[in-house]
Amino acid sequence: MTPSRLLVWGGLAALAWLARGLILPVFLAAALAYLLSPAVAWADALAIRRSVAVGALFAGIIAVLVVGGFLLGPGMLAEGGALMERMPALARQIDVGLDAVVRELAESAPALRRLLPEGGAWVQRFVLNRGPGEPGDLFEHVGHLFLLVILVPFFAFFLLRDMHRLIAVAMDRLPPQHVETSVAVWREVNGVIGRYIRGVVLDGLVVGALAALGLWAARVPYPLLLGAFAGLANVVPFVGPLLSAAAAGLVVVLTPGQGLAGVGRVVLLFLVIKVLDDTIIQPFTIGRSVHLHPALLLGSVVVGSHALGVLGMIIAVPVATVLQETVRLLLEHRRVLARRDRRRRPESLVA
């Protein structure tokens, strides 16, 4: 490698390191772009200019968000406000319960005493009093959130508008003999990611709506908030549904008058939703995009969780599917070429 090329690569690596904060916004923007791409493809078929189509799409989304905010916003704000008001009392209740469990454990198994955490009022200490350590922290968090809200649609807009041009440039740079397989791999990867993201979002919306309706019917408090949480958590394979059921169960436990029967109803509701999700909803939404063996699926989620935490668990399934498809296509390509080369070899050389 020549020194100038080394310098260019070094500069690019340094630039990538400096811009590492943009990874999450770009990732979320790509997910948003995949989600919206069918609408842009539909506009393409009508021969509408990309910039016009994407601009109109974003205007439509803003309108839907404003209308949705007017319709659902007050209810969710009221639920959120009520929850915040009740939070200190709820935290005290949870702490009392946890203290009792710890005391009971310490009395029944004195050997465990050293292993049990000291002190008490964990929720109050770690959740309620865990305000920003320094005044700057608060601004930092708000700043990050603000940047995400601005940058994600911004990047998504340009990805939707210009991605086809970037692909065209990349295609022209590719050596002709690699074009067909490269297009094959790109289209498979593109298809898998697009279908998976759209499927997961649709699945989350259906599961969230079912959970909100079910919780409302079961007279569990904060059905909208818990439904929204169930829809969001559903993105995380395996763990998400458990977390949303646990959150709803906790709310029921802490609500006077609900009792164990209430917990039973919540468990049954989330069990029914999970069964419906696995047997009816997912085959329609995600089904066609993921063809992973269950063991590989679980393994990818575990590896993703170890590597990147919750984000890793979310992206594990599409990444594993994309890798599987790419390897399959490349191996097939190699096998066909090997067969061709064997056929071309003079017969005397063929063993």
Place this chain on the structure above:
Amino acid sequence: MFEQPLPRWLGWAADPEQMRRAPFLAGSPLFTGLPRRLLARLATRFFEKMYRPGEIVFEEGDPGRALFVVVEGGVEITRATPQGPYILNTLGPGDAFGELALIDDFPRSATARIVTPGRLLILYKSDFDALIEGNARIAVVVMRNLSRLLAIYARRSPVRANEPGAGREAAGPL
């Protein structure tokens, strides 16, 4: 005549590339008879790539995964024989080749080489499959056209197409 998909007053919003591509495909024998709406949807699935003279698009025996349509320039289709490469056909704007990749997974039966600087449209098989899943009409029309082309080639070539001397017109779909 190919209708404009947008009303005249929305002309400012029209994409010139797409406006050019769909009518162009309508003139290709493989897509003859497709309604404008489906042709426009099909046109969005193509990639475009520039080629220089002498570049090989694909070689005999390569895995076939895409269909190519010549937009500009010329493409020579050859097949290897013991006497050397034999030219089966030379294609120009509007001609399609590699169309058998849309219906089977067999390796390419000939080599395609660019003879004059050109641009090709490339349609990947899985894109075509995804499109026909929701639009059986596309599959019916394209397969009918393909069968017609095969029938023409079969009638024209009573001898085996890969034999030298069978004639340029003996070159069938690849």
